Amino acid sequence: MRRLLTLLLLVLLGSAMLAWWLGGREPARAPVSATAQASRPRPLPGGPRTFLDPQQMAQAQAAGGFDQTPRSLLRIAHAMEYGDFVWNDDGVPAGPVTVRVDLRSQLISIFRAGHEIGTAVVLYGADAKETPLGRFPILWKGRNHRSSLYDAPMPYTMRLTGDGVAIHGSDVRWGAATHGCIGVPTAFAAHLFEAAKVGDPVTIVRSAKPA
Amino acid sequence: MGFGLVTAVGAPVTLQTLASHGYDVPSLGMPQSLMALLDARSPGEREQGALTSTKQRKIAENAVRPHERALGKIINPNAAPPADLVDAIMPPATTEVAPAFAPPPTLADVIPKTFPTPGNASPPGTTLISPPGGGTPGTPGTPGTPQTPEVPSAVPEPATWLTMLLGFGVIGAAMRRRRFAPSGSTRLA
Numbered sequence: 091m092r093r094l095l096t097l098l099l100l101v102l103l104g105s106a107m108l109a110w111w112l113g114g115r116e117p118a119r120a121p122v123s124a125t126a127q128a129s130r131p132r133p134l135p136g137g138p139r140t141f142l143d144p145q146q147m148a149q150a151q152a153a154g155g156f157d158q159t160p161r162s163l164l165r166i167a168h169a170m171e172y173g174d175f176v177w178n179d180d181g182v183p184a185g186p187v188t189v190r191v192d193l194r195s196q197l198i199s200i201f202r203a204g205h206e207i208g209t210a211v212v213l214y215g216a217d218a219k220e221t222p223l224g225r226f227p228i229l230w231k232g233r234n235h236r237s238s239l240y241d242a243p244m245p246y247t248m249r250l251t252g253d254g255v256a257i258h259g260s261d262v263r264w265g266a267a268t269h270g271c272i273g274v275p276t277a278f279a280a281h282l283f284e285a286a287k288v289g290d291p292v293t294i295v296r297s298a299k300p301a
Numbered sequence: 302m303g304f305g306l307v308t309a310v311g312a313p314v315t316l317q318t319l320a321s322h323g324y325d326v327p328s329l330g331m332p333q334s335l336m337a338l339l340d341a342r343s344p345g346e347r348e349q350g351a352l353t354s355t356k357q358r359k360i361a362e363n364a365v366r367p368h369e370r371a372l373g374k375i376i377n378p379n380a381a382p383p384a385d386l387v388d389a390i391m392p393p394a395t396t397e398v399a400p401a402f403a404p405p406p407t408l409a410d411v412i413p414k415t416f417p418t419p420g421n422a423s424p425p426g427t428t429l430i431s432p433p434g435g436g437t438p439g440t441p442g443t444p445g446t447p448q449t450p451e452v453p454s455a456v457p458e459p460a461t462w463l464t465m466l467l468g469f470g471v472i473g474a475a476m477r478r479r480r481f482a483p484s485g486s487t488r489l490a
Binding site: 093096103107140142146147149150160163166168169170171172192194195196197199209211214267297300 | 334335336337339340341342343344345347466473477
C-alpha cells in the first residue's frame with residue numbers, strides 16, 4: 091500500500107515537472123481563426139470540374155509536383171485574389187490525398203484520388219526566409235497551435251519539416267509573406283486539416299515560367 | 302489537342318452527357334495545357350515589394366529576457382560584485398596593517414595554550430589540524446587569498462533538481478531497506 095503510494099507520488103511529481111517544462115506551448119484557444127473567418131470568408135463557388143486528357147496528364151509529369159497523376163481540376167472561371175479559395179469534393183471518391191504548392195503562381199492544390207478537391211492562393215516565405223522546395227510528408231497536425239517561436243496563433247497547423255515549416259491558416263492578403271511557412275486562408279485550412287492526415291505528401295515546387 | 306479530337310469523335314454520346322451535366326470536356330475549343338489552366342487562376346507572381354513580414358519575433362519584443370526558463374536572478378558575469386558585499390563575505394588580507402584594537406581570542410589562540418608544547422613553527426592557518434608539536438601560540442590564522450564570491454541562483458537549476466530527486470530516491474530506498482530487512486530476517490529465522 092505504501093509502496094503504491096510512493097510510486098504514485100513519484101509519477102505525479104514527474105508529470106508535474108514534465109508539464110512545467112512543456113507548459114505554455116499550446117493554450118487551447120483559437121480567437122484569431124474566428125476573426126480571420128469573419129474578416130474574409132470568401133470561398134468561391136466550387137464549379138464543375140475540368141477533366142484532363144492524356145496529354146495534359148503527361149504534362150503533369152513534366153511540370154513536377156504532382157504526387158499522383160491528376161485526372162481533373164476544379165474549374166475556376168477567373169483569376170483568384172488573395173484570400174480566395176475553392177473547396178469542392180462532391181462526388182470525389184476516397185483515395186490518397188496529395189498536396190501541391192507552386193510558389194511561382196502562389197497556388198495550392200489538394201488532390202484526392204487524382205481529382206482536385208481544393209485550391210487557394212497561398213502566402214510563402216519572404217526572400218530572407220525562403221520556403222524550402224521538395225516533398226514533405228505531413229509530420230504533425232495541431233488544430234489550435236500557437237507558435238512558440240513567433241508567439242502567433244497558427245490555426246490548423248500541418249507541420250512539414252522538423253524546424254517548423256508548416257501549412258497553417260493565416261490572413262492571406264496582398265503584401266504579406268511568411269517566415270517559411272505556407273499560409274492559406276483559415277477556412278481553407280480547416281477543410282485541408284480534415285482531409286489530410288499525417289504522412290500525406292506535400293510537394294512544394296517553383297514551376298518554370300511559361301514561355 | 303489531338304487526343305481531345307479523338308476522344309470527341311470516339312465517344313460523342315458520353316461527352317455530350319458529361320457536357321450536359323456541366324462538366325468541361327476537353328476539345329478543340331479548349332487546347333490549354335495543364336500549366337496554363339493552373340496559371341489562369343493564379344493571382345500572378347509575388348511582386349517585389351510584397352515582402353512584408355507578418356509577425357514579429359518574440360525575442361525582439363523584449364530583448365532583455367533571457368532564454369532560460371528558470372532563472373531567478375540575472376547575474377551579469379562581467380559586472381564586479383558590490384565592494385561592501387565582498388568586504389562582508391571575504392575581508393581583504395590585512396596582514397601588514399596591524400589592527401587598532403586587540404583582536405578577540407580565537408580558537409587558534411586557545412587550543413595551543415592548552416597544549417603548550419613549543420616546537421618548530423607550523424605554517425599559519427593550520428592551527429586546528431596541526432600536530433601537537435607545532436603551532437606558535439598567539440598567531441592568528443591569516444585569511445586566505447580573497448576569491449571572487451560565488452553567488453548562488455535563487456532558483457535551483459535542472460541539474461540541481463535532478464540531483465535532489467536522486468537523493469530523495471536514495472533516502473527512500475535506504476529507509477525501505479532498513480524497514481523491510483529485519484522482517485525478512487525474522488521470517489527466515
